[in-house]
Amino acid sequence: MGHSLSFFTLALPISYLAATAAYSLNFFSTTASFKQLTRPALFAVTLLHCAYLLVMTFHQTFPPIASLHQIMSMIAFTLLTTYLFIELTTDEVSTGAFVLFAAFLFQLCSSAFIAETQTLDTSFKNPILATHILAALLGYSAIAVAGVYSLLYIMMLRQIQTNKFGTLFERLPNLETLEQMSLRAVGFGFTFLTVAFVSGAAWIPQSDGRFTFGDPKLIGLIMVWVIYGASLLLRQRLGLQGKRMAVTLAAGFLFSFLSMTAMNFFSSRFHAIQ
Amino acid sequence: MAAVSHNSTPSASMNLIAVGATHKTASIEQREQLAFSEDETKTLLSELIDGGLLSEAMLVSTCNRTELYAVPALPEVDANYLKDFLIERKHARKDVRRDHFFSLMACGAAKHLFEVVSGADSMILGESQISGQVKNAYRIAVESKATGALLNKLSHAAFSVSKRVKSETKLSDGAISVSYAAVELARKIFSDLSSKQILLVGAGETAELAAIHLRDKGARRIFITNRTAERAEKLSRQILMKETGGVIAFESFKTRLHDFDIIICAVGDAGELISAAELDAAMRQRKHNTLLLLDLGVPRNIDAKAATLYNVFLKDVDDLKLIIDKNVELRRAELPKVQAIVNEELIAFEQWHNTLQVAPTIRELQAKFEDIKKLELERIRHKVSPEQFAMMEQLADRILGKVLHLPISALKSPVDTAQTLISKLNLVRSIFELGEAEK
Numbered sequence: 001m002g003h004s005l006s007f008f009t010l011a012l013p014i015s016y017l018a019a020t021a022a023y024s025l026n027f028f029s030t031t032a033s034f035k036q037l038t039r040p041a042l043f044a045v046t047l048l049h050c051a052y053l054l055v056m057t058f059h060q061t062f063p064p065i066a067s068l069h070q071i072m073s074m075i076a077f078t079l080l081t082t083y084l085f086i087e088l089t090t091d092e093v094s095t096g097a098f099v100l101f102a103a104f105l106f107q108l109c110s111s112a113f114i115a116e117t118q119t120l121d122t123s124f125k126n127p128i129l130a131t132h133i134l135a136a137l138l139g140y141s142a143i144a145v146a147g148v149y150s151l152l153y154i155m156m157l158r159q160i161q162t163n164k165f166g167t168l169f170e171r172l173p174n175l176e177t178l179e180q181m182s183l184r185a186v187g188f189g190f191t192f193l194t195v196a197f198v199s200g201a202a203w204i205p206q207s208d209g210r211f212t213f214g215d216p217k218l219i220g221l222i223m224v225w226v227i228y229g230a231s232l233l234l235r236q237r238l239g240l241q242g243k244r245m246a247v248t249l250a251a252g253f254l255f256s257f258l259s260m261t262a263m264n265f266f267s268s269r270f271h272a273i274q
Numbered sequence: 275m276a277a278v279s280h281n282s283t284p285s286a287s288m289n290l291i292a293v294g295a296t297h298k299t300a301s302i303e304q305r306e307q308l309a310f311s312e313d314e315t316k317t318l319l320s321e322l323i324d325g326g327l328l329s330e331a332m333l334v335s336t337c338n339r340t341e342l343y344a345v346p347a348l349p350e351v352d353a354n355y356l357k358d359f360l361i362e363r364k365h366a367r368k369d370v371r372r373d374h375f376f377s378l379m380a381c382g383a384a385k386h387l388f389e390v391v392s393g394a395d396s397m398i399l400g401e402s403q404i405s406g407q408v409k410n411a412y413r414i415a416v417e418s419k420a421t422g423a424l425l426n427k428l429s430h431a432a433f434s435v436s437k438r439v440k441s442e443t444k445l446s447d448g449a450i451s452v453s454y455a456a457v458e459l460a461r462k463i464f465s466d467l468s469s470k471q472i473l474l475v476g477a478g479e480t481a482e483l484a485a486i487h488l489r490d491k492g493a494r495r496i497f498i499t500n501r502t503a504e505r506a507e508k509l510s511r512q513i514l515m516k517e518t519g520g521v522i523a524f525e526s527f528k529t530r531l532h533d534f535d536i537i538i539c540a541v542g543d544a545g546e547l548i549s550a551a552e553l554d555a556a557m558r559q560r561k562h563n564t565l566l567l568l569d570l571g572v573p574r575n576i577d578a579k580a581a582t583l584y585n586v587f588l589k590d591v592d593d594l595k596l597i598i599d600k601n602v603e604l605r606r607a608e609l610p611k612v613q614a615i616v617n618e619e620l621i622a623f624e625q626w627h628n629t630l631q632v633a634p635t636i637r638e639l640q641a642k643f644e645d646i647k648k649l650e651l652e653r654i655r656h657k658v659s660p661e662q663f664a665m666m667e668q669l670a671d672r673i674l675g676k677v678l679h680l681p682i683s684a685l686k687s688p689v690d691t692a693q694t695l696i697s698k699l700n701l702v703r704s705i706f707e708l709g710e711a712e713k
Binding site: 156160161163165169173174175176177180239241242243244 | 459462463464465466561562563564584585587589593596597600
């Protein structure tokens with residue numbers, strides 16, 4: 001196991017960096033051939049990370065979400081998965097560098113500071129709690145990605161409105177596609193936040209009183225879920241779109257980030273993750 | 275790789291002259307006088323070839339250039355002779371002089387054709403029409419039986435340059451006309467033009483170009499309105515939008531503004547046609563779905579206040595000019611890549627030409643050694659059995675092949691200049707006593 005862990009500790013950040021480099025070259029370079037590198041790099045890093053998760057799950061008999069380092073690696077993976085979903089559904093590769101760079105940073109932190117002997121919380125063996133954590137990570141990662149796309153939309157919009165046709169104007173996809181990518185991410189995230197919400201609520205009675213419905217994290221999750229649910233509803237019913245939709249999603253992401261930070265500050269426990 | 279001299283002085287080897295009047299050397303009035311139609315070109319080429327003045331010729335005549343590529347058949351046919359010939363042929367002596375022409379020789383001429391066909395020499399840098407025009411010029415020359423080994427090879431090398439420049443550089447990327455820039459901007463806002471409803475107000479030249487670019491980029495629902503309905507009908511037929519698009523009466527188009535995702539106005543001297551209030555009402559009707567307004571009219575056709583409406587993008591000619599300026603800058607940045615391709619192809623072309631020059635010497639060398647072989651074999655023919663003779667003949671062939679391989683390879687190898695080639699040829703001819711070279 002030690003050899004496998006050493007291999008993944010080194011190989012994962014390198015593969016994330018390689019994928020980020022491939023997408024960055026495609027974005028910044030004028031050479032068309034770099035585009036051919038992007039998808040193989042994305043699939044390679046996805047397969048490698050899947051292998052790591054399988055090995056770890058097999059080894060510790062539950063998903064690798066039982067320490068801060070494992071959580072950071074899992075965040076990298078959920079960012080990657082969200083991006084993979086968006087790229088495959090929109091067939092647009094020009095924005096990968098932005099998301100994969102964030103994923104690389106998370107994986108780098110995980111690999112660089114990984115503890116030799118880790119204290120694992122065995123309560124994560126409970127499949128409902130594991131589902132809750134995984135779904136929450138996927139949900140938050142997806143809304144973070146939606147936030148990135150919303151910011152890119154606003155930047156692109158500004159370049160068009162002010163006639164400053166710079167690199168973003170040349171290289172980014174069109175506004176409609178950026179909006180579509182942002183909405184895909186929100187839809188993906190909202191689905192997993194719903195799963196996180198339901199599984200979290202289902203797990204509380206089994207937690208032997210360690211968690212209640214008044215848990216700040218759960219309240220934060222519900223608030224984020226309501227904000228994104230309302231955004232999707234407003235879009236469907238009132239046609240909320242364009243800059244207003246982008247600003248709403250970017251603000252939603254900011255709120256999620258701040259609420260998580262605040263909840264961590266005020267809460268002595270983060271769902272028992274040590 | 276061998277370096278290529280690009281000067282315009284005649285090389286000792288390549289008998290090629292290019293003379294021409296282009297947008298760089300002559301005014302549009304002068305170029306107009308020198309323009310040749312297809313029939314005129316055929317007549318000119320026949321006259322030059324059949325008259326024994328040239329052994330090969332090709333004339334490229336477009337709105338921006340008239341260029342003659344020629345292989346002279348007589349020593350007195352030089353650049354000035356050809357310039358005068360073209361001027362006299364078009365009876366343009368009054369306005370056109372020799373100094374309105376450029377003249378280039380040998381590799382300089384070949385390099386110029388490569389630059390022309392790549393679009394690097396065009397008035398609109400990177401425009402792609404020119405490669406088709408050069409292909410057409412070559413077709414006419416071939417049909418007129420005016421091409422030979424040199425111009426055939428030169429033309430095909432030029433087409434290869436054009437193909438490589440298109441695939442390996444971005445010299446033709448980005449919009450550099452107002453109508454195309456308008457379409458490019460639309461593609462930066464909308465993902466799929468085929469699903470968008472487009473209204474074209476006006477049916478003049480700008481509107482026509484915009485419609486063609488839109489159609490080429492996948493737009494299928496183009497509606498046209500114009501004061502003169504016949505012109506709108508004609509444009510609609512031209513862009514083949516009868517099934518998915520159509521013509522709207524000019525008097526009523528404002529009642530349907532809300533139906534459209536893109537509205538392009540290109541009506542000259544009409545002033546404001548659409549007010550901000552009308553667009554505000556249309557936006558409410560279309561629930562503030564994105565609307566792109568492209569005002570290509572001068573004076574402008576759309577109230578500038580419309581730019582403040584939510585989810586409305588309003589761009590006029592000046593805005594689009596900024597996109598064009600940026601694209602021209604990007605195209606200029608591609609020129610070093612184009613030059614590298616031109617130089618590579620020029621080296622290949624010159625090396626091919628050198629092999630033409632060494633071919634007679636190689637043939638003579640092979641013949642001389644073949645004679646020696648036959649002579650020596652003949653001496654022993656009656657001293658050995660037929661089987662032994664056949665074996666000795668095979669052995670002699672193998673030895674000859676190996677002995678000749680070295681000088682032949684040396685002759686075919688790349689050279690820096692034509693002078694080096696001549697020195698090499700003279701050396702081989704001198705060592706093997708081949709006598710005077712064939713003319």
